[in-house]
Amino acid sequence: xxxxxxxxxxxxxxxxxxxxxxxxxxxxxxxxxxxxxxxxxxxxxxxxxxxxxxxxxxxxxxxxxxxxxxxxxxxxxxxxxxxxxxxxxxxxxxxxxxxxxxxxxxxxxxxxxxxxxxxxxxxxxxxxxxxxxxxxxxxxxxxxxxxxxxxxxxxxxxxxxxxxxxxxxxxxxxxxxxxxxxxxxxxxxxxxxxxxxxxxxxxxxxxxxxxxxxxxxxxxxxxxxxxxxxxxxxxxxxxxxxxxxxxxxxxxxxxxxxxxxxxxxxxxxxxxxxxxxxxxxxxxxxxxxxxxxxxxxxxxxxxxxxxxxxxxxxxxxxxxxxxxxxxxxxxxxxxxxxxxxxxxxxxxxxxxxxxxxxxxxxxxxxxxxxxxxxxxxxxxxxxxxxxxxxxxxxxxxxxxxxxxxxxxxxxxxxxxxxxxxxxxxxxxxxxxxxxxxxxxxxx
Numbered sequence: 037x038x039x040x041x042x043x044x045x046x047x048x049x050x051x052x053x054x055x056x057x058x059x060x061x062x063x064x065x066x067x068x069x070x071x072x073x074x075x076x077x078x079x080x081x082x083x084x085x086x087x088x089x090x091x092x093x094x095x096x097x098x099x100x101x102x103x104x105x106x107x108x109x110x111x112x113x114x115x116x117x118x119x120x121x122x123x124x125x126x127x128x129x130x131x132x133x134x135x136x137x138x139x140x141x142x143x144x145x146x147x148x149x150x151x152x153x154x155x156x157x158x159x160x161x162x163x164x165x166x167x168x169x170x171x172x173x174x175x176x177x178x179x180x181x182x183x184x185x186x187x188x189x190x191x192x193x194x195x196x197x198x199x200x201x202x203x204x205x206x207x208x209x210x211x212x213x214x215x216x217x218x219x220x221x222x223x224x225x226x227x228x229x230x231x232x233x234x235x236x237x238x239x240x241x242x243x244x245x246x247x248x249x250x251x252x253x254x255x256x257x258x259x260x261x262x263x264x265x266x267x268x269x270x271x272x273x274x275x276x277x278x279x280x281x282x283x284x285x286x287x288x289x290x291x292x293x294x295x296x297x298x299x300x301x302x303x304x305x306x307x308x309x310x311x312x313x314x315x316x317x318x319x320x321x322x323x324x325x326x327x328x329x330x331x332x333x334x335x336x337x338x339x340x341x342x343x344x345x346x347x348x349x350x351x352x353x354x355x356x357x358x359x360x361x362x363x364x365x366x367x368x369x370x371x372x373x374x375x376x377x378x379x380x381x382x383x384x385x386x387x388x389x390x391x392x393x394x395x396x397x398x399x400x401x402x403x404x405x406x407x408x409x410x411x412x413x414x415x416x417x418x419x420x421x422x423x424x425x426x427x428x429x430x431x432x433x434x435x436x437x438x439x440x441x442x443x444x445x446x447x448x449x450x451x452x453x454x455x456x457x458x459x460x461x462x463x464x465x466x467x468x469x470x471x472x473x474x475x476x477x478x479x
Contacts, residue, residue, distance in 0.1 A: 039118050039141070052351040053412065053439070054099060055343050060405045065105035073114040075188065075196050075227050081108060082225065083194035087467045090221035092131065092163025095155045097352065098437030100167065100220045100472045112162050115227060120145055126185060126202050128230050131162025136332075147233045150177035153433070157332055162226045168218030170393075170433035172331060174386045176266045176294070177234070179433070180217065187213040188228040192463040202230045215458060220435055221469040223462050240268060241304035242292035244323025245316035246283065250274050250384075251363060252314045253287045257387045258359045259310045260291070265303055268294040270387045271327070274366070277381035277397075283323075289316065290323050342399070349377070349412045350399040353419050357428035358391040365428045366394050369419050373398040376415035386432060393432040436473040444473055 058064070067089075072078045082088060089103040090110045103109050115130035118138065122145055129138055135156040142148055152171040153159065159169070165187065170179040177183070186199035199213070200206075216223055247253040253272040260267060269292040273281055278288040289311060293303035308318070342350050353373075357365045366382060373380045377400025386393040398415055402408040420443040423430045430440055430447050445452045459466075466475070 039120075052097070052343070052349060053409070054102065056349060056405065056409060056412070059343055059346070065103065065107075067103045067105070067107050067109050069109045069111055071111040071114050075115075075190065078110065078112075078115075078190045078225055078227060079194040079196055081110060082190055082192060084108075085467070087470060088225070089469050089471070090162065090166070090225045092160035092166065093134070093155075093158045095158040095163065096167060096435065096437060098431075098434050098439040098472075100435055100437035100469070102438055102471050104471055110225065112160065112225070112227075115162075117228075120147070120233075122147065124202070125233050125235070126230055127233050128199075128228060129161045130228050131160060131165075131226050133161045135159035135161065135164060142233055143236065146236055148236045149183060149231060149233050151180060151183060152331065154332055161229050161231075165217055165226050165229050166220050167435040168433070170386055172271075172385070173268050175261065175270050175388065176268045181214060183231045183233075184213065184217055184229055185232055186230040187216055187226055189213070189216055189224040189226055191224045192465075192468050196227070197224075199228060199230050218435070220437065220473050222473055223459060223468065225468070237268075237294035237296075237300065239297040239300040240292055240294045241300045242269070242290070242324025242328065243304065243308065243321060244319035245289045245291075245308075245311040246278075246286040246319055247272075247289055247311070247314060247316045248286055250287055250366065252316075253289050254359065254362060254384065254392075256289060256311050256314045256316065257384065257392060259313075260307060261387045262389050263306070263310070264389075265293075265306055267303070267307060267387070268292045269327075270307075270385065272384040274370075274382045274384075276379075277383050280381055281323075281326075283319075286317075288319075288323060290327050292324060345401070347402040347404055347408045348399070349401070349408050350397070351412065351415070352395065352397050352434075353416065354393055354395040354432045354434055355419070355423050355428045355430065356386070356391060356393045356432035357423075357426065361427050362391060362394060365423065365426045368422050368426070369394070369396060372418040372422060373415055376400065376411055376418065394428075395432075438472050441472055441476050444476055 086108045088108045088110050094101055113132040115132040117130045119128040150173050152173055164180050185202040188199045189197050271290045273288040291307045293300045370380050377398045379399040381397040383395050384392050402411050420430050424446050430443050436444050
């Protein structure tokens, strides 16, 4: 059964450096914005030979959507068809379908994608796929790459490659559609995605605990996931972020289990057992309920308000590392950001058997705009170099964009040559999104 999900909200490019420049009176470049309604219209635009920057919800925070003068911005919001297959638990969704609207449409059928980034209200399916997004329930459901069964993509020369019929799994060659998951529009334009969905859980049981320090909290997270439990949510806040959450002392851990009632209760009991073995203080349901109520509090307006004073800056940087590397990465990055800015908060989430994500929020101020930009850039430079030196990945789920482009070659190592060969074959003239990851010169 087909349908349209038409919800489109006002969107902003949240890249803080862009906002700082806007505050300093620098006008954005003149671009042409087009809004195609069909796959063929997209193909025709690509065949025109112009530089093209695909746009989803414009909610990225790393500057992947940062068109240059003369570029064509391809607003994919018109591609908003949705077809839900309840029997096979799949959905076919156009690139312009709003993430929250899709979740609501699925919810009406008792289904869920299980993909809940905090930016969900201003995302699109194409943007989620193109940035290799991860949601708050990734410890249970995985990232967007684990949900993509197929893609329809317009190649740079205008050819349209249709999604294959969805299968539970296939060994008929490599999954070539995954080349476009995380490519940020530099290899082709994602037009449509076929995604796995699941039934909504019967029960969700969430709790909070206070732990003495980060080391103890990370130990609980590691124990939980390595015992092959699959928590719906598992988040640890360092002492500074715990205080920011309104709890004095120690580190706040929030966790939840889901499934049939008996399964959710049993897994919640196992979470509590692991926390108790580490000396955690039970805090009941209140921390979970508070987090749940604010999980989609997005920062567009709050960020702009914070950046109003000249010389102020605020941003987030998320990394991921193995359990053994995490403490060193956390400590060194925290100290570096404190020196570069002042305020530093960190929480740990997206837990896997091999490690988890460390998500830093940092802020500071400087006497003038030039000094603020210099301090901001230094915060990023040092954090990226610490991550590379300590074996962390420079991005867990925010992508590359312009913010991380200077370090992407070092991150990929020998695989940069593979990326360059693929990009050179598909887009030899470099016309697709040439200002972020796609703008880094091939080897």
